[in-house]
Amino acid sequence: MEVFKIEGGVHLKGEVIPQGAKNEALQILCAVLLTPEKITINNIPDIIDINKLIKLLGNLGVKVEKLGHGSYTFQSDEVNVEYLETEAFKKEGGSLRGSIMIVGPLLARFGKGYIPKPGGDKIGRRRLDTHFEGFINLGAKFRYNREDHFYGVEAPDGLVGADMLLDEASVTGTANIVMAAVLAKGKTTVYNAACEPYLQQLCKMLNSMGAKITGVGSNLLTIEGVEKLGGCTHRILPDMIEIGSWIGLAAMTRSEITIKDVSWENLGVIPNVFRKLGITLEKRGDDIYIPEHKDGYEVKTDIDGSILTIADAPWPGFTPDLLSIVLVVATQAKGDVLIHQKMFESRLFFVDKLIDMGAKIMLCDPHRAVVIGHDFKSVLKATTMSSPDIRAGISLLIAALSAKGTSTIQNIEQIDRGYERIDERLRAIGAKIVREKQ
Known part of the structure; x- marks a missing residue:
């Protein structure tokens, strides 16, 4: 110690x-799962929580290359979704609260996403209902194993756009729902969305990848689903x-x-x-x-x-x-x-x-x-x-x-x-x- x-x-x-901003980096890193194309991210902070997430992405099969201090490329063209059901993932994902934001991209692209109860700061109850209610609104089926504290959402036939009013303006909840909705069929509107600069950054990055998100910076986001997303270069605030x-x-x-x-x-x-x-x-x-x-x-x-x-x-x-x-x-x-x-x-x-x-x-x-x-x-x-x-x-x-x-x-x-x-x-x-x- x-x-x-x-x-x-x-x-x-x-x-x-x-x-670089920790809370932005957690969102941006999860977004690399949305495309098989290469993404370059600059100004990534060298801190424990971010390094844990980069390691988790690598274990999922994402190709990670460090270009220099704070600069990496990520390519998610051979993601091993089966890793989500391993004991190693349950242990690794449970040690980091930011890991919850891999669920939206995985659900959108592969039709399923799992996560153990996330860790993080001991600052009181931090509910996850906003995340999963958003996924359910998009057509996912939800399940929770109380014995293992393991959450799962599945949508084998794909997600469908929906109108939703979030019960709280959760930053990570909004980010997760937006990342799921960008590949859903049809239009999604998210009211009472969080509008922090870091969420704005996520939306700008997704739009540069080919997403169609409007209302960025407001509490009403409109997302027109697209079939696929491409690569991009992004710098963290x-x-x-x-x-x-x-x-x-x-x-x-x-x-x-x-x-x-x-x-x-x-x-x-x-x-x-x-x-x-x-x-x-x-x-x-x-x-x-x-x-x-x-x-x-x-x-x-x-x-x-x-x-x-x-x-x-x-x-x-x-x-x-x-x-x-x-x-x-x-x-x-x-x-x-x-x-x-x-x-x-x-x-x-x-x-x-x-x-x-x-x-x-x-x-x-x-x-x-x-x-x-x-x-x-x-x-x-x-x-x-x-x-x-x-x-x-x-x-x-x-x-x-x-x-x-x-x-x-x-x-x-x-x-x-x-x-x-x-x-x-x-x-x-x-x-x-x-x-x-x-």
């Missing part, structure tokens, strides 16, 4: 380049969650950092949410410049003077993946913030570790926490802690980098699942962090 040892209280300085993490890190450590090539037009409300916390962000071309906050940062209250509330919501609302970072940043703000995590019931439980470090946080219930900012008058104390999930893990890392003393973070595989070589990149801008075996 590996741990991070972090000496906190060091001011950082320099430039960082965000990795920078990861907005990592960009938000770097912003939070800069503020908490009062460091001067430039985040390069962030794709501003795809950041939505993220910059403004950090500005509400009093953090200064400058747009310099397509970069974000965060100056050294020597005097700290002051929370902006609502117009009527009431406490600022930051809550997550489906796009174009604030992403739930950044609420953990916002919560940590608020611990050293001047002022108070109510964090309202609406979408996952277990994501705020990591605050007990921050309280141990000296943060003033009141956990109201599984969804809400009030943070009383220290205004840097009282620094956090170093401690030993364990990373419960990707986003809480990076939040604890940010806290440790601002704390007084040397902290130890265990279970850092959770951080490695979503952040590429984070220790190396932190050292490059002056952080004192080492990876050790225990």
